[in-house]
Structures are given as C-alpha cells and as structure tokens.
Amino acid sequence: MSTLFQPLSATSAAVGDDVGQSFTFPAEQPLKLDSGEGLQALTIAWKTFGTLNAAKSNAVLLCHALTGDQYAAGVHPVTGKPGWWPFMVGPGLPIDTNRFFVICANVIGGCMGSSGPHEINPATGQPYGLSFPVITIRDMVRAQAMLIDHLGIETLFCVAGGSMGGMQVLQWAASYPERVFAALPLATAARHSAQNIAFHEVGRQAIMADPEWNGGDYITKGTNPRKGLAVARMAAHITYLSEAALHRKFGRNLQDRAALSYRFDADFQVESYLRYQGSAFVDRFDANAYLYITRAMDYFDLAADYGGVLANAFRDTKTRFCVASFTSDWLFPTAEAKKVVHALNAAGANVSFVEFTTDAGHDSFLLDVPEMFQTLRGFIEAAASARGLPAKGA
Amino acid sequence: MSTLFQPLSATSAAVGDDVGQSFTFPAEQPLKLDSGEGLQALTIAWKTFGTLNAAKSNAVLLCHALTGDQYAAGVHPVTGKPGWWPFMVGPGLPIDTNRFFVICANVIGGCMGSSGPHEINPATGQPYGLSFPVITIRDMVRAQAMLIDHLGIETLFCVAGGSMGGMQVLQWAASYPERVFAALPLATAARHSAQNIAFHEVGRQAIMADPEWNGGDYITKGTNPRKGLAVARMAAHITYLSEAALHRKFGRNLQDRAALSYRFDADFQVESYLRYQGSAFVDRFDANAYLYITRAMDYFDLAADYGGVLANAFRDTKTRFCVASFTSDWLFPTAEAKKVVHALNAAGANVSFVEFTTDAGHDSFLLDVPEMFQTLRGFIEAAASARGLPAKGA
Numbered sequence: 055m056s057t058l059f060q061p062l063s064a065t066s067a068a069v070g071d072d073v074g075q076s077f078t079f080p081a082e083q084p085l086k087l088d089s090g091e092g093l094q095a096l097t098i099a100w101k102t103f104g105t106l107n108a109a110k111s112n113a114v115l116l117c118h119a120l121t122g123d124q125y126a127a128g129v130h131p132v133t134g135k136p137g138w139w140p141f142m143v144g145p146g147l148p149i150d151t152n153r154f155f156v157i158c159a160n161v162i163g164g165c166m167g168s169s170g171p172h173e174i175n176p177a178t179g180q181p182y183g184l185s186f187p188v189i190t191i192r193d194m195v196r197a198q199a200m201l202i203d204h205l206g207i208e209t210l211f212c213v214a215g216g217s218m219g220g221m222q223v224l225q226w227a228a229s230y231p232e233r234v235f236a237a238l239p240l241a242t243a244a245r246h247s248a249q250n251i252a253f254h255e256v257g258r259q260a261i262m263a264d265p266e267w268n269g270g271d272y273i274t275k276g277t278n279p280r281k282g283l284a285v286a287r288m289a290a291h292i293t294y295l296s297e298a299a300l301h302r303k304f305g306r307n308l309q310d311r312a313a314l315s316y317r318f319d320a321d322f323q324v325e326s327y328l329r330y331q332g333s334a335f336v337d338r339f340d341a342n343a344y345l346y347i348t349r350a351m352d353y354f355d356l357a358a359d360y361g362g363v364l365a366n367a368f369r370d371t372k373t374r375f376c377v378a379s380f381t382s383d384w385l386f387p388t389a390e391a392k393k394v395v396h397a398l399n400a401a402g403a404n405v406s407f408v409e410f411t412t413d414a415g416h417d418s419f420l421l422d423v424p425e426m427f428q429t430l431r432g433f434i435e436a437a438a439s440a441r442g443l444p445a446k447g448a
Numbered sequence: 449m450s451t452l453f454q455p456l457s458a459t460s461a462a463v464g465d466d467v468g469q470s471f472t473f474p475a476e477q478p479l480k481l482d483s484g485e486g487l488q489a490l491t492i493a494w495k496t497f498g499t500l501n502a503a504k505s506n507a508v509l510l511c512h513a514l515t516g517d518q519y520a521a522g523v524h525p526v527t528g529k530p531g532w533w534p535f536m537v538g539p540g541l542p543i544d545t546n547r548f549f550v551i552c553a554n555v556i557g558g559c560m561g562s563s564g565p566h567e568i569n570p571a572t573g574q575p576y577g578l579s580f581p582v583i584t585i586r587d588m589v590r591a592q593a594m595l596i597d598h599l600g601i602e603t604l605f606c607v608a609g610g611s612m613g614g615m616q617v618l619q620w621a622a623s624y625p626e627r628v629f630a631a632l633p634l635a636t637a638a639r640h641s642a643q644n645i646a647f648h649e650v651g652r653q654a655i656m657a658d659p660e661w662n663g664g665d666y667i668t669k670g671t672n673p674r675k676g677l678a679v680a681r682m683a684a685h686i687t688y689l690s691e692a693a694l695h696r697k698f699g700r701n702l703q704d705r706a707a708l709s710y711r712f713d714a715d716f717q718v719e720s721y722l723r724y725q726g727s728a729f730v731d732r733f734d735a736n737a738y739l740y741i742t743r744a745m746d747y748f749d750l751a752a753d754y755g756g757v758l759a760n761a762f763r764d765t766k767t768r769f770c771v772a773s774f775t776s777d778w779l780f781p782t783a784e785a786k787k788v789v790h791a792l793n794a795a796g797a798n799v800s801f802v803e804f805t806t807d808a809g810h811d812s813f814l815l816d817v818p819e820m821f822q823t824l825r826g827f828i829e830a831a832a833s834a835r836g837l838p839a840k841g842a
Binding site: 086088089091184187188228245246247249251252253255256258259262263264265275281282285288292295297300301303304305306311316317318320321322324326328329332345349352353354384387415418 | 481483484485578581582639640641642643645646647649650652654655657658659676677678682686689691694695697698699700708710711712714715716717718722723726739743746747749778781797835
C-alpha cells in the first residue's frame with residue numbers, strides 16, 4: 055500500500071502498525087465509477103474487530119461519516135483517542151465485537167489508506183491530487199462490495215452508519231438488497247439538501263481560497279492549505295451541534311479571562327473551542343479528500359437513480375431496516391428520515407423508525423445516548439435471532 | 449469627510465454626490481467608548497429622507513444591520529440597486545417619508561463614510577486598520593445620539609431596525625429612554641448566542657486566513673482579502689435564509705447544465721448563488737469593517753450591563769415597543785424575541801409582540817411581507833396619533 059498519510063502526523067511511525075489491512079485490486083479489476091471513468095489499482099484500507107464465524111453470517115459493515123475513517127473502535131493511531139463509535143462498537147456493546155465480525159473500511163476519496171486524492175497514483179508515481187476522479191456515494195459502496203467479495207462474504211448481517219455513513223447504508227440496501235440482512239441508517243437522508251450543499255460549498259471555497267492549496271497540487275509543491283481546511287471544519291462543526299448544545303456547553307462564557315478583551319482574541323469559549331476543532335482537524339485530514347467527500351455527499355440523491363421515486367430503490371427488499379433520527383439534528387432533520395421511512399413503507403419493507411430526544415444535534419449518533427443503545431441493541435438482537443445467530447452470551 | 453470607500457467600486461465617481469451628509473465632530477468632543485478609549489474626530493455619515501417638522505417631533509431613526517448602511521431607501525450608489533428597506537421606507541409606505549423625517553446613519557466601524565477601520569485616521573493620515581478601537585453596539589448608539597444632538601432633535605418619534613439594527617433599537621431604548629417615543633426591534637435579540645458567535649468567528653477566521661488580509665494592513669500594502677471576505681459572506685448568507693427558502697429557491701437544481709459535471713464547478717444553483725453573493729459583497733464591503741461589526745454584535749449582551757436582569761434595562765420606560773420575529777428565522781429565533789418581550793412586560797412597558805409566519809428565514813424583515821407591513825403600519829399610526837402627529841393624508 056502506498057500512502058502519503060504519514061506526513062500529516064507526528065505519530066506517523068505508529069500508523070503502519072495499526073492501519074489495519076489494505077489490498078490493492080489488480081488492474082484488470084478496476085472500480086467502475088458513476089462518472090463513467092474507471093479507477094485502476096483500487097486500494098482499500100480497512101480494520102476488522104471480532105471474528106468471522108464459519109458460516110460467514112456474522113459480518114457487520116460500518117460505514118463512516120465525512121471525516122471518519124476505519125478506526126470505529128480501539129485507539130486511533132493518529133489522534134491517540136478512541137475510535138469514532140466507542141459507545142456502540144466493542145465487547146458487550148450493541149455492535150458486539152464478541153459476537154460479530156465488524157468491518158470498517160476507509161471510503162475511497164478518503165485519506166487513511168484507501169484510494170483518494172492524497173494517495174500516490176501508481177500509474178504516475180505522483181499524488182493523485184485533482185486528477186483523482188470525482189466519486190459518489192454509490193462508488194464508495196461499490197468499492198466496499200469489492201472488499202466484501204475479497205473477504206469471501208456473501209451477505210452482510212448488518213450495514214450500519216450515521217450521516218454520510220447512513221447514506222452508504224441506504225445505497226447498500228438499494229444496490230445490493232440480497233447482500234444486506236439488516237440496515238441501520240442513522241441521522242441521515244436519501245438526498246443532500248440545498249442547505250447541506252451550501253454549507254459544503256462554503257468549506258470547499260475556504261480550502262480553494264487558501265493559496266497553499268495551489269490548485270490542488272499542494273503535496274508536490276510542499277505546501278498545505280491548513281488555514282482553509284480549518285475554516286471549512288469550523289463552519290461544518292457548527293452544523294454538527296445544536297444551538298442548545300452550544301448554549302449548554304459554552305453560552306457566552308469567556309475563555310481564560312474575566313472581561314472582554316476589546317481585541318480579536320478568542321474572548322469566548324465557543325471561539326476558542328472552534329479554533330481548536332479547526333486546528334486539530336488539519337493534523338489528521340487532507341484538504342483534497344475533504345473536497346472529494348463533500349462532493350460525493352452533495353451528489354447523493356438516491357431517488358434520482360430510480361426515476362425520482364425513492365420507494366423504487368427498495369422494491370421487493372427483504373432487508374430489515376431501523377431508521378433513526380434525533381430531535382436536535384438540524385443538518386439531517388427528522389423530516390428527511392421520515393421520507394426514507396415513507397419510501398420503505400411504500401415498498402413494503404420491514405422497517406422500524408425511532409426519533410431520539412437529544413439536544414446534541416447531528417453528532418448525537420456518535421455520543422452516549424443510552425436510549426439509542428437500548429433501541430439499537432433490541433433491533434440487532436432480533437435481527438441476529440432471525441439470522442439464526444446464537445443469542446447473546448450463548 | 450475623508451473616505452477610502454471609493455476605491456471599492458467602479459461607480460465611485462457617483463458616490464460623492466449621493467453619500468448623503470457627513471459631519472466630523474471636533475476633537476474636544478470625542479466619542480467615549482465602552483473599551484475605555486475615546487475616538488477623536490468622530491465622523492458620521494448619514495442620509496435623510498423626508499422633512500423634519502417645525503416641532504422636530506417626526507424624526508425616525510433607522511438602524512442598519514451588519515452589512516447595511518445609510519442607504520435604507522432610494523438607490524444605493526455603489527450597487528445601483530434599491531436601498532435595504534425598499535418595502536418599508538418611502539412615500540406612503542409604513543415608514544412614510546411623506547410624513548416622517550427619516551434618518552439613517554452608517555454605524556461606526558462601518559465602511560460607508562462613518563469612522564471605521566477603512567477610513568483615514570486624521571491623526572496619522574493613514575487608514576486606521578486594526579488601530580481602530582474595538583467598538584460595541586452601545587458605542588454605535590452613543591455615536592448616533594451625538595448625531596441626533598447635532599441635528600437638534602430632542603426626542604425621536606421612532607427608532608427601528610432589524611437584526612443588528614434591532615440590537616441598536618434595544619440599546620437606544622435602554623440608554624436613552626426619554627429620547628425614544630416608539631421602538632421597533634425586529635428579528636433580533638438582547639444578546640448574541642453561542643451559535644451566533646460561532647458563525648461570526650468562522651467569518652473572521654476566513655478573513656484573517658487570507659494572506660491578502662496582511663494583518664489588517666491591506667490598504668497600505670495594496671492588497672485586498674477578497675477571497676476570505678467572500679467565504680465569510682457565504683457562510684453568513686446561509687444563516688440569513690431558512691432551509692425551506694433554500695429548498696424552494698434552489699432545491700437540487702443544476703446550474704446551466706443538464707447533468708452533474710463530476711468536477712468542482714458550481715453544478716448546483718445554490719452553489720452558483722452563494723458564489724455570486726460572496727463576490728458581489730466584496731465589491732461593496734471592507735474586510736476589517738466586517739471584523740469590527742461582527743465583534744460588536746458578539747459583544748452585545750444587554751442584560752449584562754444591568755446586573756444580568758434584562759428587565760432592569762427598561763425600568764420606568766415610557767417607550768412604546770413593537771417586537772417582531774419570524775417563524776423561519778433560526779439565527780434570531782422567536783425564543784430570543786420572547787425573552788425581550790418578557791423583560792419588557794416585567795418592566796411594565798407598553799409592548800406589542802408579533803411573530804410573522806414566513807419561510808424566508810432571518811432576512812424576512814427585509815422582504816415583502818404584507819402582514820408585517822400591515823401590522824407595523826398600525827403600530828406606527830397609533831404611535832403617531834399618541835405623539836400628536838397629523839393623521840395620514842391630513
């Protein structure tokens with residue numbers, strides 16, 4: 055695997071050990087893309103947790119969100135912090151690594167080892183940069199299907215994810231219905247809204263406005279659009295939280311001072327917090343990857359591939375769905391989740407829907423929400439039973 | 449008046465004719481600022497519409513929002529477009545220029561002729577830049593009071609404005625209760641929330657990340673942080689609209705193309721619209737002024753000046769208030785307006801409150817909302833009658 059990820063972090067020496075696995079598909083197996091292009095020498099990097107059973111019937115695929123990666127559980131090798139779903143994935147947790155074989159792959163277009171703009175193009179020996187093809191959520195899922203084939207798994211017991219991960223879950227259920235026994239799309243939508251696109255466009259423009267972006271060729275030119283990427287992250291981060299959460303966490307509290315400075319320092323805690331979010335993010339993420347992945351989300355409109363009728367994406371599906379949304383999520387509001395549920399009902403699918411009451415906004419799906427764990431645990435247990443998997447503790 | 453505004457626009461030759469009036473106060477009349485500093489040689493630029501009556505009892509002061517200016521009505525000299533309140537201010541309109549003497553002044557810290565970072569510091573002959581003192585909403589209002597004194601007006605019949613303009617209205621009523629007969633704070637709040645501050649901080653960081661900002665010295669260095677300011681405007685602009693308005697206006701419609709480009713062009717109309725909003729804005733606004741004015745809004749917390757009890761800001765007020773909010777405004781939501789109303793009620797003030805049903809978001813107060821015009825017209829007529837002004841058409 056060729057990766058340029060290491061230079062992003064001082065802890066790069068540790069990455070090699072813990073990056074999980076990766077595989078580069080032979081040139082005669084290119085990834086066919088929605089754009090019409092093909093991606094040769096597709097590399098996928100992934101992590102697994104738990105053990106695949108003999109029947110290969112206990113595999114759970116986790117799909118990560120925009121800035122996530124394959125480190126759903128355990129310790130993230132760059133940040134040294136827990137993976138992105140610490141309350142959901144692990145021994146005894148709802149996605150129980152004692153019982154399930156959990157797979158999480160870095161999306162294509164990402165920057166943690168799967169093919170993306172940050173990686174070396176094997177055909178040129180240079181980083182792809184903007185020569186990397188624009189990809190879609192369906193392309194991400196198609197690449198994951200190649201990985202699942204590579205692992206010799208026919209049917210996934212469950213595909214789960216939130217936000218962009220939830221988009222992939224919906225796309226999996228639509229593209230490969232016979233390969234998805236249960237689907238858990240959380241805090242997501244079947245299409246990106248105008249407001250969603252608008253916020254992403256602000257982030258992209260912030261990156262491209264940074265002269266260190268250098269038309270996307272910053273790696274070869276030895277620059278890094280850190281400031282632009284940090285601004286993009288700051289803007290996005292606000293949308294991941296609710297007004298109530300920001301008020302509860304920070305209100306108008308001052309940061310390390312007793313009075314207003316009458317300067318442009320970070321007087322308020324919320325300013326300091328956002329600046330930290332921006333600067334920490336650039337240590338672990340690639341600016342071009344941010345462009346590609348936001349673009350993929352903006353392009354997502356599942357109904358459009360099915361004559362504009364979302365229900366047609368799920369015709370005759372046997373998959374069991376649990377769709378979940380959060381009251382305080384204004385980025386992927388409950389109204390969007392309900393559109394998915396209505397379409398599933400119209401398609402006669404087996405679907406549960408639950409809206410959790412939280413004040414934490416879109417990020418709620420990543421947080422410690424006991425009601426969510428209880429509900430999802432119940433859904434997963436019932437699905438496991440229907441799948442013929444041994445009961446918990448059996 | 450010394451102004452560097454002209455270089456911002458190709459239509460600068462016309463600005464001189466139509467900039468309205470301006471006055472520079474003598475050095476012995478500095479503006480006392482909340483920071484403890486004093487601003488010498490305070491210049492205020494303003495426009496008037498209509499005629500002051502002999503009793504000087506028909507003056508209406510309009511307070512503009514973040515990116516507004518003194519051009520509330522008529523044609524804006526830079527953009528060639530109508531002023532910012534075309535549906536509200538003019539002959540026969542709710543703020544009737546046939547009956548009232550309407551004054552609108554550029555706020556200090558702004559960039560349309562009043563003292564601000566874009567202007568020449570008379571003490572040095574150089575643009576203020578970041579040597580301009582950080583100012584507050586109360587400072588803006590204190591400067592306006594100096595202007596009203598200069599015009600020989602004792603009591604304003606009405607002070608009106610939306611968003612930051614509404615903050616100034618509340619500050620006027622608190623600081624000079626005996627000088628405000630009627631107050632119209634629209635789409636506003638008595639304090640800036642954590643989420644409001646967060647969005648402003650993103651804008652400031654976008655500006656400061658632009659190397660052409662040059663630590664604020666861009667005028668003397670011959671640069672202009674256009675890209676940073678455009679990104680700031682794009683992020684802010686999203687917050688001025690509702691998700692519903694963006695969906696209604698643009699949805700996922702493509703811009704000048706039949707299919708996705710699979711590039712980073714502005715495929716979607718909403719992207720194209722935002723890019724236009726960003727680039728048009730930098731032709732008429734100054735990046736440092738954006739920093740100063742957003743800071744003033746962030747600092748606004750009216751209750752904090754009154755022992756944390758907002759009602760104390762309005763004790764014994766005789767002013768008649770009409771507070772208005774809009775259902776789709778998520779930047780200054782109705783909950784914030786209600787806090788103002790509760791405080792006014794607690795202070796025993798004469799207050800009407802109305803929430804208008806719109807889907808246009810925060811910008812609703814600037815738009816053609818017939819129900820709003822009808823309501824505000826009624827409030828203004830009743831106040832005019834109480835003030836002893838002749839009835840409409842009399």
